[in-house]
Amino acid sequence: MDLNAIGQTILVTVTDVGLKIVGAILLYIFGRWLIGVVIGLVQNALYKQKIDPTVVRYVGSIVGVLANIALVVSILGYFGVETTTFAALVAAAGVAIGAAWGGLLSNFAAGVFLIILRPFKVGDFITVGGVTGTVKEIGLFVTAIDTPDNVHTFVGNTKVFGDNIQNYSTNPYRRVELTAQLNAGVDHADAIARLKQKLASIPNVLIDPAPDVEILEFSAAGPVLAVRPFCNNAHYWQVYFDTNRLIRETFGEAGYPVPQQYVTMRNVA
Known part of the structure; x- marks a missing residue:
C-alpha cells in the first residue's frame, strides 16, 4: 500500500x-x-x-x-x-x-386576489381578521399591519380575504360616535344648542356634514345625547378626545347638575 x-x-x-x-x-x-x-x-x-x-x-x-x-x-x-x-x-x-400545506397555498391565492381586487392598499387604515391598524405590506402569504399601539401584526391572507374588510381610509371622512348623559332636570334643547355651537371650534371637525347632536335614548338618570362630529380618519382620535373634553367643560360652564340615580329600599315586613 x-x-x-x-x-x-x-x-x-x-x-x-x-x-x-x-x-x-x-x-x-x-x-x-x-x-x-x-x-x-x-x-x-x-x-x-x-x-x-x-x-x-x-x-x-x-x-x-x-x-x-x-x-x-x-x-x-x-x-x-x-x-x-x-x-x-x-x-x-x-x-x-x-x-x-394547503393552507399556505390558499394564503398565496388569497394574496393574489387581494392584489387584483384591491380592497385596500399599503398605508390604508383597516380592520381585518379582528386586527385594526395601518397596512404596511401585502405579502405573498400574509398582510403586515401596524396596530395603533405600535404592534407589528401579521394576518394570513386567507383570513383577510375570507372575513369582513373595513377600510377607514377610502371615504374622505368618518363619524365619531359619542354620548352625553344629562340630568333629568336639564333642558335638553339648551344642551344640544350649546354643544352644536362649540363643536365647530374643535380643530379638524368638518362643517359639512355638520355635527349631529340629538337625543339618543333615555336612562334612569335622564336623556342621553348622541354627539357625532365628522372628521377625516387621520384626525379621528384627536376629535374623539377633544369632543369628550368639550362635553365635560360645556356642561360644567352651564352649571348642569350631575346625573344621579336614586334607589329606594322598602322593608316589606
Whole structure:
C-alpha cells in the first residue's frame, strides 16, 4: 500500500472540495447581492411608472422567490448535481408540499386576489381578521399591519380575504360616535344648542356634514345625547378626545347638575 499516493489523493480531493465550497460561498454571496440589485431595479422601474406601492412590493417578492430558486439551482449545478433531476425533485416536492400545506397555498391565492381586487392598499387604515391598524405590506402569504399601539401584526391572507374588510381610509371622512348623559332636570334643547355651537371650534371637525347632536335614548338618570362630529380618519382620535373634553367643560360652564340615580329600599315586613 502506497501511503504517499493515498495522502496525495486525499490532499487533492480535500483541496478540490474546499475550493468548491469556497466558490459556492462566494457564488451565494454574489448571487444574494445581485438578487437585491435586480429587485431594487424592478421596483424602482415600477415606481417610476406610478404603479401602486402594494403591487410593486408584491412583484418584488415574486422576483425574489424566483431568483433565490435559480440561485440554489446554480449552486447545485456548480457541485455537479444534475439540475434536471433537481427540477423534477422540486416539482415532486411541490406537489407533496401543496398537499400538506394547503393552507399556505390558499394564503398565496388569497394574496393574489387581494392584489387584483384591491380592497385596500399599503398605508390604508383597516380592520381585518379582528386586527385594526395601518397596512404596511401585502405579502405573498400574509398582510403586515401596524396596530395603533405600535404592534407589528401579521394576518394570513386567507383570513383577510375570507372575513369582513373595513377600510377607514377610502371615504374622505368618518363619524365619531359619542354620548352625553344629562340630568333629568336639564333642558335638553339648551344642551344640544350649546354643544352644536362649540363643536365647530374643535380643530379638524368638518362643517359639512355638520355635527349631529340629538337625543339618543333615555336612562334612569335622564336623556342621553348622541354627539357625532365628522372628521377625516387621520384626525379621528384627536376629535374623539377633544369632543369628550368639550362635553365635560360645556356642561360644567352651564352649571348642569350631575346625573344621579336614586334607589329606594322598602322593608316589606
